[in-house]
Amino acid sequence: MIAKTKYIPDGKKELKELSILHYLDANYLYYPVTSARCPEGKTCVREGQFVKIGEVIGTRKGAFFEQPMHATVSGEVVGYEKRVEQSGKVVDCLIVKNDKKYKFHDSIIERTDEEINALTKQDYVTIVKEAGLVGLGGSAFPTYIKLETKDQIDVVIANGVECEPYLIADYSLMMDHPQDIIEGLIYTMKASGAKKGLIAIKKKYTEIEERINFSLKQFTQYDIKVVKVGNYYPQGWELEMIKNAIGIKIPQGELLSKYGVLNFNVSTLQSIYNAVKKRLPVLERLFTISGNGVHNSSFRARIGTQISELIELAGGYKDIDIPKVLILGGPMMGVNVTRDDIVMTHTSTSLIVLNEEKLIEEPCIHCAACVYSCPVSIQPTQIMNAYKVKDKDALRMLEVSKCMECGLCSFVCPSKIHLTEYMRLGKRLAK
Amino acid sequence: MQAIKQTSPYVRKQVSTKRMMIDVLIALLPVVIFSIYRFGWNAIIRLVVVLVLMIGLEALIIGMTHKAKKTDTKLSERLKSKYSTYTINNITAPAVSAVIYTMLMPPKLPVYAVAAGAIFAIVVVKMMFGGLGANIFNVAAAGRRFVSLALTGMFAGVYIGVDMVAGATPLTALKSGMGFPSVLNSYPLLDLFTGNIPGTMGEISAIAILIGLIYLLIRRTADYRIVLSTAITFIALITLIGLKLYPTQWFEFLLYNLFSGGLLFGLTFMVTDPVTAPVTRPGRWLYGLLIGSLIVLIRTFGAYAEGVAAGLLFANMFVPLIDYQKWSSNVIKPRFVIGYVVLLVLMGLVVYFGVGGAV
Numbered sequence: 056m057i058a059k060t061k062y063i064p065d066g067k068k069e070l071k072e073l074s075i076l077h078y079l080d081a082n083y084l085y086y087p088v089t090s091a092r093c094p095e096g097k098t099c100v101r102e103g104q105f106v107k108i109g110e111v112i113g114t115r116k117g118a119f120f121e122q123p124m125h126a127t128v129s130g131e132v133v134g135y136e137k138r139v140e141q142s143g144k145v146v147d148c149l150i151v152k153n154d155k156k157y158k159f160h161d162s163i164i165e166r167t168d169e170e171i172n173a174l175t176k177q178d179y180v181t182i183v184k185e186a187g188l189v190g191l192g193g194s195a196f197p198t199y200i201k202l203e204t205k206d207q208i209d210v211v212i213a214n215g216v217e218c219e220p221y222l223i224a225d226y227s228l229m230m231d232h233p234q235d236i237i238e239g240l241i242y243t244m245k246a247s248g249a250k251k252g253l254i255a256i257k258k259k260y261t262e263i264e265e266r267i268n269f270s271l272k273q274f275t276q277y278d279i280k281v282v283k284v285g286n287y288y289p290q291g292w293e294l295e296m297i298k299n300a301i302g303i304k305i306p307q308g309e310l311l312s313k314y315g316v317l318n319f320n321v322s323t324l325q326s327i328y329n330a331v332k333k334r335l336p337v338l339e340r341l342f343t344i345s346g347n348g349v350h351n352s353s354f355r356a357r358i359g360t361q362i363s364e365l366i367e368l369a370g371g372y373k374d375i376d377i378p379k380v381l382i383l384g385g386p387m388m389g390v391n392v393t394r395d396d397i398v399m400t401h402t403s404t405s406l407i408v409l410n411e412e413k414l415i416e417e418p419c420i421h422c423a424a425c426v427y428s429c430p431v432s433i434q435p436t437q438i439m440n441a442y443k444v445k446d447k448d449a450l451r452m453l454e455v456s457k458c459m460e461c462g463l464c465s466f467v468c469p470s471k472i473h474l475t476e477y478m479r480l481g482k483r484l485a486k
Numbered sequence: 487m488q489a490i491k492q493t494s495p496y497v498r499k500q501v502s503t504k505r506m507m508i509d510v511l512i513a514l515l516p517v518v519i520f521s522i523y524r525f526g527w528n529a530i531i532r533l534v535v536v537l538v539l540m541i542g543l544e545a546l547i548i549g550m551t552h553k554a555k556k557t558d559t560k561l562s563e564r565l566k567s568k569y570s571t572y573t574i575n576n577i578t579a580p581a582v583s584a585v586i587y588t589m590l591m592p593p594k595l596p597v598y599a600v601a602a603g604a605i606f607a608i609v610v611v612k613m614m615f616g617g618l619g620a621n622i623f624n625v626a627a628a629g630r631r632f633v634s635l636a637l638t639g640m641f642a643g644v645y646i647g648v649d650m651v652a653g654a655t656p657l658t659a660l661k662s663g664m665g666f667p668s669v670l671n672s673y674p675l676l677d678l679f680t681g682n683i684p685g686t687m688g689e690i691s692a693i694a695i696l697i698g699l700i701y702l703l704i705r706r707t708a709d710y711r712i713v714l715s716t717a718i719t720f721i722a723l724i725t726l727i728g729l730k731l732y733p734t735q736w737f738e739f740l741l742y743n744l745f746s747g748g749l750l751f752g753l754t755f756m757v758t759d760p761v762t763a764p765v766t767r768p769g770r771w772l773y774g775l776l777i778g779s780l781i782v783l784i785r786t787f788g789a790y791a792e793g794v795a796a797g798l799l800f801a802n803m804f805v806p807l808i809d810y811q812k813w814s815s816n817v818i819k820p821r822f823v824i825g826y827v828v829l830l831v832l833m834g835l836v837v838y839f840g841v842g843g844a845v
Contacts, residue, residue, distance in 0.1 A: 056499075056706050057708070372487050378490045380489070386497045387495040389496070394489065395489070407496070418618045419619050420503055420506070423770075426767075432817050433816070434814060437811060441811065449811045453811050469503045
């Protein structure tokens with residue numbers, strides 16, 4: 056197939072039809088002390104201490120920001136254990152035993168509309184910074200840095216494209232809580248001074264368009280519109296999405312704010328809404344378990360729930376004797392884990408369990424399907440060859456650093472060569 | 487449950503190299519059937535010999551170049567580890583080369599000559615460069631070129647001793663001084679189209695080839711860019727020559743050139759070989775331009791009537807230059823479009839003045 060590949064069978068239809076199981080009363084909840092962006096962290100509670108929902112139980116420290124950890128249940132702190140975190144690493148986790156009374160902490164008071172109207176730009180930045188909000192689209196980039204920009208912002212875009220197959224978290228969020236997203240968008244517009252707001256969704260999701268437009272009727276004083284972009288992969292990539300939504304072509308590596316644009320994932324906007332309005336962290340979220348190696352199921356679960364419990368509730372693994380590939384996130388860019396005692400964090404969206412398929416790598420026949428499909432217009436096959444001879448200059452000339460590891464090159468290869476892996480190795484070598 | 491380690495992406499598209507190879511074989515079917523219909527056992531024998539030689543030699547060389555593990559002692563074990571990388575593509579790929587190569591041969595060329603070319607093609611051109619995906623020259627074209635260079639006598643002008651009855655092929659007739667309008671009397675355009683002419687086994691029936699071309703393009707196994715670019719260049723330059731030399735019959739001249747010789751066959755099955763082509767969009771357009779102009783130059787000014795195989799081999803040499811990391815890019819920039827047009831115009835001028843268009 057010597058042609059550009061854009062469409063990936065997405066398998067979302069079956070997942071959307073699953074009924075959502077509520078599992079909000081796990082006995083023990085786990086809170087990772089460190090995360091991918093925050094290599095350090097410490098807790099501020101002792102074993103045996105009683106905590107309430109929304110109480111700060113510790114802080115994770117990143118390179119330039121701090122992220123507080125919040126309890127999502129009330130109960131007793133019982134200790135620490137090692138669990139797998141969203142980034143695939145095994146980290147220390149604080150354990151809280153659920154007392155099933157769900158008492159809220161005293162600091163959790165809703166802000167009134169007057170209070171919110173009085174907030175200045177600096178207040179918003181402080182709130183977002185103190186709540187430790189990060190981009191939930193996958194980057195986990197600290198949100199306050201985006202808001203802090205000194206540039207003139209014309210438009211804030213809510214990214215609800217979610218182009219990866221098998222993911223329905225943003226979809227169901229937009230279906231169930233469009234109001235949260237819209238209010239979150241309004242807050243970011245106020246904070247950044249933008250006059251215009253856009254909610255970008257896939258062209259085929261007319262039901263979401265109707266849903267959001269219905270909710271927008273309450274907010275007619277703001278200039279917020281739904282904009283429909285392509286259905287293809289990787290439409291959710293911010294530069295590709297912005298290009299199709301407002302027609303601005305932003306070169307890779309440049310800050311969006313320079314062009315008067317801010318972009319947030321819809322779940323990030325919801326978390327901004329929660330932080331500003333309710334002074335709450337994200338307490339629960341939708342989590343899907345899918346793939347051909349497991350009984351598929353959708354859950355609403357508390358942050359901190361252990362995913363192995365959800366797998367058991369769903370009905371466990373299928374075909375036990377076939378080795379499995381466990382993926383956190385989407386099948387194109389997700390993180391591979393080798394244990395299932397994973398802790399749900401607010402960036403978790405789905406676990407995909409695939410039966411192992413043995414692939415035989417054939418020689419490259421220069422069909423250039425990878426070159427044609429590459430969304431950043433680099434030449435994966437040439438990069439692979441340059442990497443094999445460890446030619447750093449050639450790797451730099453081929454601009455391997457542009458690669459965003461979307462996985463399309465490996466996906467399309469008729470010889471089943473794992474080009475994306477060569478891109479990663481090439482990037483490391485060219486540094 | 488056993489969890490294994492992998493890196494993203496975890497899903498793959500339902501395509502395979504095997505499918506691409508088999509697509510080419512399917513596209514070749516009409517041509518093969520037509521050649522068997524026209525030449526009967528002559529075609530079948532040569533096909534079988536070349537197929538056996540190419541597939542067999544590839545397997546043999548893989549066995550020779552792969553080492554068995556030291557722990558293997560029994561012959562069966564040694565063979566097993568030697569052939570651990572042997573896949574279906576080590577059969578389909580040489581089969582594709584073999585069929586294309588055979589179709590490039592005149593039907594009455596002695597079998598030993600056909601075999602010699604086949605051995606050269608698979609051993610020297612393909613396996614010595616590293617096998618599938620590593621050869622820098624088109625296997626079939628190089629084999630054909632080898633035969634016509636090493637055994638020039640058998641091809642010269644009229645196929646003396648090879649094709650006594652049939653006499654000159656349409657292109658050699660044009661070369662050997664029959665003059666353009668008069669060759670149309672011996673070889674009407676309709677005959678060129680249906681294949682009722684002397685020539686090599688696969689090249690003569692335009693209609694059978696076009697069926698294959700359409701199939702390949704629909705299946706996206708062939709890149710239309712190379713085909714289109716070569717065709718555009720060829721048509722533009724030949725039209726120019728036609729307008730200069732035969733102003734009243736330039737269109738017949740164009741059709742005659744399109745349907746005679748190996749142009750269509752080469753366009754469908756040889757230039758579309760991805761292994762020896764550049765890997766970027768602009769690179770492939772440029773590659774087509776190169777092949778197209780080289781074919782016209784060789785046909786018009788060269789010593790041979792047939793330029794497709796030679797033009798392709800020359801263009802193959804330029805692929806590393808086109809693909810040089812410093813300027814290879816998959817984006818078609820305005821700069822490239824201008825360069826392409828300028829090159830085409832330049833080639834047009836060269837050809838126009840070459841055929842006596844000055845003053």
